[in-house]
Amino acid sequence: MTGAKKSAKKALQRSKTPGELGGKSKNTSEKKAIQGKSKIQKAAPKPLFEEDDSDASSVLEDSEDPTSSEDDGAGDEADSSELEFESDADSGKEELDQGDIIEDKEKNEENGGPEAEKPEEELEDDGVSMTFWRADEEDFNLKSKVDLKKNKKKEPLEMSPQDRDVKPNGKRSASPRPSASKDEYEFDSSDEEDLRNTIGNVPIEWYDNYPHLGYDVNGRRVYKPVREDQLDYFLKKMDDPTFWRTVKDRMTGQNVVLSEADMDLINRLEKGKNPDPNMESYPKFEDLYSHEVMIHPLTARPEAKRSFIPSLHEKALVGRMVHLIKSGVYAKCWKPKKEEGPRYYNLWTEDEDPSLIRRLRSFIPAPKMKLPGHEESYNPPEEYLFTPEEEAEWHNQDPEERKLNFIPRKYSSLRQVPGYSGFVQERFERCLDLYLCPRQRKMRMNVNPDDLIPELPKPKDLHPFPAFCSVVYKGHTDHVRSVSMENLGQFFASGSDDCSVRIWETLTGRCFNTIQFEAPVKWVQWCPNPAIALLAVASGPYVHFVNPGVGDKVVLTNTDVILESLPESEGSAKGSGEWSVVTDEDLRKQGHRLRVHHKFDVAQVSWHAKGDYLAVLYGSASTTSLIIHQLSLRRSQNPFSKFNSVISRVIFHPTRPHLFVATQTVVRVYNLVKQELQKKLLTNCKYVSSIAVHPKGDNVIAGSFEARLSWFDMDLSTKPYKAMKYHDSAIRAVTFHRKYPLFASASDDGTVIVAHGMVYSDLLQNPLIVPVKVLRGHRRTNDLGVLDCTFHPTQPWIVSAGADATLRLYT
Amino acid sequence: MGIQKRKGTAGAATAFVSRGKAIKKLQLSLKDFRRLCILKGIYPVEPRNKNKAGGQLKTYYLAKDIRFLAHEPIITKFRAMKIFAKKLRRAIDKRMKEKEQTVRNNEPTYRLDHIVKERYPTFIDAIRDLDDALSMCFLFATLPKSGLYKSEILQLCRKLSVEFMNYVVESRSLMKCFISIKGFYYQANIQGQTVTWVVPHGFPQTGDDVDARIMTTFTEFYVTLLGFINYKLYTNSNLVYPPKLAIEKVNARDEELCDGEDAKDDYLETLTTALKTVVKDMDEDAQIDNFDDVDALGVHQSAEADRCxxxxxxxxxxxxxxxxxxxxxxxxxxxxxxxxxxxxxxxxxxxxxxxxxxxxxxxxxxxxxxxxxxxxxxxxxxxxxxxxxxxxxxxxxxxFPGVELPPHLSPFVERKEGAYEPLSKEEMTRRIEEENEDRDADQVERQPPAKKAKKEVNEGPSPKKMSVKKGKPVKVDIDRAEKMMSAEEKKLAVMMIPKKDKRLFDSINKKKKMEKRDVNRLVKKREEIIQMKRKNLKSGSR
CATH class of the missing domain: 3.40.50.10190 (BRCT domain)
Known part of the structure; x- marks a missing residue:
């Protein structure tokens, strides 16, 4: 092998490997190859060959050189339009070359047919080259063949594929060869690279302004090829069929025509195929092992038993399948589904199943949807439309609260009516109601409210009762707390928060007397004994006994005589009260006679019917809040050593020796003779404010701060016979008429309600209670209305004491 | 003394079952239980004393109803459905196509015929409960097909509602109709029963803001019910079911639009063509026999009015x-x-x-x-x-077109004493004009007395002289006094109403008061409107 040959081969080798990588690198490799070629050109005259005759390749190279180099130059420009202008600058012997190439081509065409037809012959001619190139690159193949023929070198050469590759056309080393066998890097060394152009790694642009491209091994300039002019370039473009695949090598300045193999390679790379056309992606499978039965096992492990015993699992599987097939299930499985539309028939034939009807007896049908009213119309009367305020209110309400679930709208014609967006939602809610809403059978009560009003005797049939306000007594300056009537009914006394007691004449309304006290007067009560005229007044911690100074003179003087003849107080229980006679002349003039001092403020006093005993109730809570005084002996006693609950009212029985003590919730009845608890009346109230006993003594009424009035029939039960809640606010006082079947209750709502309360002597007949009159007139002051009331002893009249500092007489 | 009774062995404690217990007993999921209740028409019942039944916060069913439910064959179907869903899910998840197909082929189906019969043993019972069924079917007929509502049921609803409308047309049983902002209300008298239903206006409904499962379950039952009712109604009135048109051919033009049989189906929806009868030449209206009774005249008259x-x-x-x-x-x-x-x-x-x-x-x-x-x-x-x-x-x-319409009033509002009755259009205009005149007359009349009063004032300060004048008898308005008297008497009597009745009395009175207040509000509003219109009229005339 000559050195030139070697270098060419190396170049080829180098070009091959990067060529596979991509277009750019391939270009450089091509350039190198071409550079190598030019080197060879120069080197050719030198006697480098060892075997002149025998080495066909070298001869071949020599003869080919001019052609090939020109070939390259021609091909250079045509390769791509990108390179066109560069190639313009180049100069060379294109014209000559063109002719050659055309010639080559023609030859190729001539040989194209026979070559395909008789490969055998060619093998004989040039066996090696033919066999190698046949498959992939016919053009090249043929050309080389022609070349060979030209040179009449027909000696069979024994060369490696690489060698053969180079030999026919060294300068075509740019064509990529599949490097299958030999080490590509065998000849690859950096110092050998610069054999053609020794400029090294210097960019080629640096030589742009020089006539040469670089230097060869010997330091001589390698000149750029002559630049062709525009005309030549054009002519070439027109004439040269390979113009389109001619590229310029910038390293050498030569044009290189890309071979078919190059083109093929580029195409393959573009398409993303394997660059090697020989590479078989799917090689034919060669069965290497299975057809040769090995006589020896691979392992010495004995075969499992299950490998030669039929599988039970499979047996079961097959058995099941057989069963399924026999029973026809399989057939059913595979039968396509029958198209079944809804069938309708006469479901309700004559015969009705009584059991079904029986079941439905307890069925509660869902209520029907509410039918639309006028407001739902698309064109309702205008008054049904919402005002802006109503609409705003509708929007503010919760959907459940709304009376209508839509806003009424008016459209002037049907075509303007839009779709109702809540339609589906409404149906859905109806569905939910149907299956989720608990149902209950409710009796729709078609009740006339008037039927609920109890049938009572008409008030006008129950006369007499007070009906009109006749007299208004003015004079007090503060709430009038208490009022009490004289036995004959000619006068009455009233106690007020302005610390005074006034004595009024009932009929005229004239104030006869005003008695002043130190503290607000909580309670006044006229002594029921007709022989004396005495007033018990509760004011502060004192109970004053006052001679009112009105009425029969004899009685008045009698009273004074009796009071003075009373013995000194003796034997009073400790802490129950200190009696003292009023000696101050001014006070005596006013009427003060006696007074009893207590530990606490007194809230209420209550005379016994005979006018000797007087019960006194403390206002503030105390263990001993009840004291009983005996006037005739000026003695006091404490009936209860200890009383657990707070007492709100106390009253004597009109005829019997009984004492009624009202605590907050119950009324206790004590027998004073036997000294025991006789009865406990349960009021069902929280705060009893007042009690009154019927003159006959068997009926009690209790008023409470919850505005409840309870009537007890003591013969019937300890629970209220009747409870009335006809007042609007707290009841302050209750009272019975001594003669007429009347009772009254005074309340903070400013009314006094007079009721007919008939008690029959026949024990089988229950009392008749009919409210007959609501008496109004008092003004509410400081949330207080009427504070007390009392009946006239003989007339059906009533006097009420109001918080508005007046008293009123109703007749 | 006999054997001591144990607590919780009788009465409300055993008559009622809470929902939780019922579900446990039936071994169903809550979803299935609800579905069953919807289909079977079982509803919660409010015990008279919830504490005795087992607590305040629970929903109670009648124990009898739950025992009745336990025997329902559909429960097994529900279980089959559950298994089916499981199998199908498994086949889909494991991508076993064949298995999936097999499972689908064997999807369990159930029929509700027996439930219809159970819930409505007689035909009249069924018609009595038709309101909700009709409203629902008419709504479903307008719903669009979607993932929530299957097209089969929607189409079936449409078909059944058209059939029902055809029957009403054919039997001429419509009584009342009303255009509301919600839809069209119709009331028909079918076999002596009043049936009311509502049809939405012709705008698209979506129905995706509610629980479609519940709606579909209800509709499933209603469709079955309505189908059987339609069948019975058609056969009872000598019509062929499913309905067929009496005409042989449809319009050529319409036949082009929709091919052959479809055209006939569409023709059913037109409601204009007569339906095919089973037997021809039947008497349309049975004649009332002539009796020489006194009452017979009234019967004949009402029949005549009805025919008109x-x-x-x-x-x-x-x-x-x-x-x-x-x-x-x-x-x-x-x-x-x-x-x-x-x-x-x-x-x-x-x-x-x-x-x-x-x-x-x-x-x-x-x-x-x-x-x-x-x-x-x-x-x-x-x-x-x-x-x-x-x-x-x-x-x-x-x-007439362009004329302001008189108000469209609801025919379902019954006249009641004390209830508000809107004025008709003529009455309204008459009052507007009339009061106008009245007002003018009033003004003329009122002016002179004012002058008189002035004169009196002028005469007023004449010096007083001691004199004895002839007394005038005090006029006593006896009627008024009596009225006052009786009112007072009534008030006093009301005081004595026992507490038990007092509540009822108060609630009735309160209700009456509220009604009266509403009426007064409407009257007041109407007066204001009349005033305003009168003003407008005046300004217009000027």
Missing amino acids: FRNLFSKLKVFLNREVPREPFTFVLRCFGAQVSWDAYVFPGAAFDEKDTSITHHIVDRPVLSHKVINRYYVQPQWVFDCVNARRLLPVEEY
Whole structure:
């Protein structure tokens, strides 16, 4: 092998490997190859060959050189339009070359047919080259063949594929060869690279302004090829069929025509195929092992038993399948589904199943949807439309609260009516109601409210009762707390928060007397004994006994005589009260006679019917809040050593020796003779404010701060016979008429309600209670209305004491 | 003393079962339980005392109902469905195509026929409960096909609703109709039962904002119910079911539009063609036998009135302009015997053309018409509905195109004492004008007294003289006094109503008060409107 040959081969080798990588690198490799070629050109005259005759390749190279180099130059420009202008600058012997190439081509065409037809012959001619190139690159193949023929070198050469590759056309080393066998890097060394152009790694642009491209091994300039002019370039473009695949090598300045193999390679790379056309992606499978039965096992492990015993699992599987097939299930499985539309028939034939009807007896049908009213119309009367305020209110309400679930709208014609967006939602809610809403059978009560009003005797049939306000007594300056009537009914006394007691004449309304006290007067009560005229007044911690100074003179003087003849107080229980006679002349003039001092403020006093005993109730809570005084002996006693609950009212029985003590919730009845608890009346109230006993003594009424009035029939039960809640606010006082079947209750709502309360002597007949009159007139002051009331002893009249500092007489 | 009774062995404790217990007993999921309840019509029941039944916060079913449910064969189907879904899911997930196909082929199906029979042992029962079924079917007939609603059920709903409408047309049983902002309400008298249903306006509904599963379950049952009812109704009234047209051939033009059989189906939807009967020449109306009774006269009269009402539109030939919704108006007009047609391109089956000279009424819903034919009335659609509700042909003047319509009132509102009754249009205009005059008259009258008063004032400060004048008897308004008296008496009596009745009494009174307040509000609003209109009228006249 000559050195030139070697270098060419190396170049080829180098070009091959990067060529596979991509277009750019391939270009450089091509350039190198071409550079190598030019080197060879120069080197050719030198006697480098060892075997002149025998080495066909070298001869071949020599003869080919001019052609090939020109070939390259021609091909250079045509390769791509990108390179066109560069190639313009180049100069060379294109014209000559063109002719050659055309010639080559023609030859190729001539040989194209026979070559395909008789490969055998060619093998004989040039066996090696033919066999190698046949498959992939016919053009090249043929050309080389022609070349060979030209040179009449027909000696069979024994060369490696690489060698053969180079030999026919060294300068075509740019064509990529599949490097299958030999080490590509065998000849690859950096110092050998610069054999053609020794400029090294210097960019080629640096030589742009020089006539040469670089230097060869010997330091001589390698000149750029002559630049062709525009005309030549054009002519070439027109004439040269390979113009389109001619590229310029910038390293050498030569044009290189890309071979078919190059083109093929580029195409393959573009398409993303394997660059090697020989590479078989799917090689034919060669069965290497299975057809040769090995006589020896691979392992010495004995075969499992299950490998030669039929599988039970499979047996079961097959058995099941057989069963399924026999029973026809399989057939059913595979039968396509029958198209079944809804069938309708006469479901309700004559015969009705009584059991079904029986079941439905307890069925509660869902209520029907509410039918639309006028407001739902698309064109309702205008008054049904919402005002802006109503609409705003509708929007503010919760959907459940709304009376209508839509806003009424008016459209002037049907075509303007839009779709109702809540339609589906409404149906859905109806569905939910149907299956989720608990149902209950409710009796729709078609009740006339008037039927609920109890049938009572008409008030006008129950006369007499007070009906009109006749007299208004003015004079007090503060709430009038208490009022009490004289036995004959000619006068009455009233106690007020302005610390005074006034004595009024009932009929005229004239104030006869005003008695002043130190503290607000909580309670006044006229002594029921007709022989004396005495007033018990509760004011502060004192109970004053006052001679009112009105009425029969004899009685008045009698009273004074009796009071003075009373013995000194003796034997009073400790802490129950200190009696003292009023000696101050001014006070005596006013009427003060006696007074009893207590530990606490007194809230209420209550005379016994005979006018000797007087019960006194403390206002503030105390263990001993009840004291009983005996006037005739000026003695006091404490009936209860200890009383657990707070007492709100106390009253004597009109005829019997009984004492009624009202605590907050119950009324206790004590027998004073036997000294025991006789009865406990349960009021069902929280705060009893007042009690009154019927003159006959068997009926009690209790008023409470919850505005409840309870009537007890003591013969019937300890629970209220009747409870009335006809007042609007707290009841302050209750009272019975001594003669007429009347009772009254005074309340903070400013009314006094007079009721007919008939008690029959026949024990089988229950009392008749009919409210007959609501008496109004008092003004509410400081949330207080009427504070007390009392009946006239003989007339059906009533006097009420109001918080508005007046008293009123109703007749 | 007998054996002591244990707690929870009798009464509400055993009569009611909470939902949780019921589900446990039936071994169903809540979803399936609900579905079963929907199909079987089982509903929760409110015990009288919830504490005795087992707690305040639970929903209770009758134990009997749950025991009844336990025997329902559909439960096994539900279980089969569950297995089917599992199998199918598995086949799909494992991509076993053949298996999937097999599974699909064996999808369990169930029929609800026996449930219909169970829930409605008699035909009348079924009709009585038809309201919801009809409304639902008519709604589903308008829903679009989607992933939520399968097309089969939608189509079936459409088919059944058209069948039902055809029956109503054929039997002339429509009683009332109403155009609301929600839709068209219809009320028909079917086999002596009043059936009311609502059809949405012709705009697309989506139905995706609600639980489609529940809606579909309900519709599944309703479709079955309505199908059987349709069958029975058709066969009872001597019609072929499924309905067939009495005519042999359809219009040539329509046959082009929709091929052969489809055209006939579409013709059913037109509601204009007669249906095929089973037996020909049957007496349409059974004649009432003549009895010489006194009552018989009344019966005959009402029958005659009824016949007149049914043939309300029978002498009319109506053409619907294209902006008028075709189906509701055809339905209503046909129910009272009118001949109806429309533009041929609106819907197939147009019987006659717009140019037909025999048309008596042309229903138009636009203010201005390009051309008019002289021998027909042009009326707005409301006229049709108002005529039906008034049970007579109303004068057309108030319904001419472009004229302000009288208010369209609901026929479902019954007259009740104390309830608000809107004024008719004439009444309204009369009042506006009348009060106008009144007001003028008032003004004339009022002015002189004012002058008189002035004079009196002038005379006022004359010096007082001591004198005795002849007393005047005090006028006592006896009526008023008596009224006051009785009112007071009543108040006193009301005080004595026992507490138990007092609540009822109060609630009734409260309700009455509220009603009265509503009425007063409406009256007040109406007065304001009248005032405003009067003002407008005045300013207009000036």
